[in-house]
Amino acid sequence: MPFQQGSARTRQRTVLLVGIVVLLAALILAVVLASVLTHGKQEVSPKMMKWKDRGTTKNLQEVILGRCYSYVMARYPELGDKDCLKIWESLKHAFIYKSPCNITSEDYQPLMELASHPIPCNKSLFWSKTNDLAHRYTKSNQNFLTLEDTLLGYMADRVSWCGDPSAPGINYESCPKRSECESNPSSVFWKMASKMFAEAACGVVQVMLNGSIEAGAFRNSSIFGSIEIFNLNPDKVSAVHIWLMHDIGGPRSESCSGHSIKRLKSILEERNFKITCEDNYRPVQLLQCVHNPDHRDCRLCTNTT
Numbered sequence: 001m002p003f004q005q006g007s008a009r010t011r012q013r014t015v016l017l018v019g020i021v022v023l024l025a026a027l028i029l030a031v032v033l034a035s036v037l038t039h040g041k042q043e044v045s046p047k048m049m050k051w052k053d054r055g056t057t058k059n060l061q062e063v064i065l066g067r068c069y070s071y072v073m074a075r076y077p078e079l080g081d082k083d084c085l086k087i088w089e090s091l092k093h094a095f096i097y098k099s100p101c102n103i104t105s106e107d108y109q110p111l112m113e114l115a116s117h118p119i120p121c122n123k124s125l126f127w128s129k130t131n132d133l134a135h136r137y138t139k140s141n142q143n144f145l146t147l148e149d150t151l152l153g154y155m156a157d158r159v160s161w162c163g164d165p166s167a168p169g170i171n172y173e174s175c176p177k178r179s180e181c182e183s184n185p186s187s188v189f190w191k192m193a194s195k196m197f198a199e200a201a202c203g204v205v206q207v208m209l210n211g212s213i214e215a216g217a218f219r220n221s222s223i224f225g226s227i228e229i230f231n232l233n234p235d236k237v238s239a240v241h242i243w244l245m246h247d248i249g250g251p252r253s254e255s256c257s258g259h260s261i262k263r264l265k266s267i268l269e270e271r272n273f274k275i276t277c278e279d280n281y282r283p284v285q286l287l288q289c290v291h292n293p294d295h296r297d298c299r300l301c302t303n304t305t
Contacts, residue, residue: 051100051174053186056161058172064088067155079117079151087114087155094185097169100162101181103188112196115152119145121203128224129210129217130245137208137284144206147197156193161185194223198231205232208243208284209261212250216260229267239274243281248292255279 057063068084090111095103125144127134138144147153162175162185176184207224209217219225232240244261246252254260256277268275289298 051162051171051176052180053175053177054160055172055174056170057159060159060161060170061088061092063159064091064155068151071151071154076117076151082115082117082151087111090114091155091161094189095161095163095170097165098163099165100171100176100184103183103185105188105192108189108192112152112192115155116196116200117151119150119197119200119202122205123203124197124201124205125208126198126205126224126228127208128219128222129213130208133245133284133288134208137287140287141283147194150193150197152193153197156189190223191227194227195231198228199233201232202236204239204241205237206241206243208245208281210247211244211252211254211258211279212247214251214253217244217254217258218260218264220263225264229264230271232271232273234272237273239276240268242275242277243284244277244279245284245288246280246297248288248295248297 065084065088068082068087072079072082072084094107094111098107123143123145125134125138125146127146134146135148138146138149148157160175162171163169164171175186178184178187211217242256242261242264244254244256256279261277265275265277285298289295292298
């Protein structure tokens with residue numbers, strides 16, 4: 001009888017050991033499968049995709065903080081109550097660890113609220129295809145501000161960023177262009193900032209367009225043509241002055257009576273804005289002539305009557 005009881009206990013221990021071994025084997029198999037599946041996911045992760053635009057700017061945090069402090073401490077000390085650290089954190093949280101094709105306006109809303117500030121009346125200058133010229137002009141004439149001269153635009157100008165669902169959450173190799181996916185961090189940011197800039201405009205606003213472009217100076221698909229123009233408030237904006245600039249020595253593809261300018265005027269008139277248009281607004285043209293002083297386009301009329 002004792003022998004039979006001992007044999008039973010031995011069989012129970014054996015069964016228990018076998019059960020433990022099977023359980024351990026199942027756990028090991030589960031870990032291996034999880035590792036394989038995770039590895040597979042990483043291979044198709046957005047991080048592994050090569051987007052067509054440049055990646056996140058190196059030392060992005062230092063760049064954004066440096067520009068923010070420079071703007072609110074040196075350039076516009078009246079904005080010194082802005083919290084640059086909170087502004088950076090808000091920007092970071094808008095895109096870090098997120099798919100670069102699934103960014104929404106809600107992601108940027110806290111940033112817009114933290115960095116917004118009033119725009120003085122009669123100072124707003126919008127532009128399309130005149131990036132360099134418009135900003136050379138606002139640097140030489142402090143009476144006008146482009147979006148890039150506001151805190152939001154100043155911090156983000158010529159800077160790139162996008163996230164990635166996997167560590168470290170930021171893609172420094174490449175970011176998507178608008179043609180690859182419209183809801184990318186850059187496109188969503190600039191659309192929101194442009195809308196806010198237009199909504200803040202008051203008094204007389206200026207628009208600098210390029211009359212040397214063969215396809216037309218005004219394009220419905222541009223940021224100005226698709227967003228800014230429709231967010232100008234007729235109750236706040238008294239008039240829109242169009243400056244149609246031609247490249248020095250370049251083609252004169254369109255004048256103030258051109259087809260795309262007529263289309264622009266029609267849109268503005270429907271929204272009850274007063275409009276003026278001037279070909280080669282002289283103060284801006286003089287700035288162009290700094291680099292081309294001997295060109296015939298830059299010669300002052302010396303004929304006397």
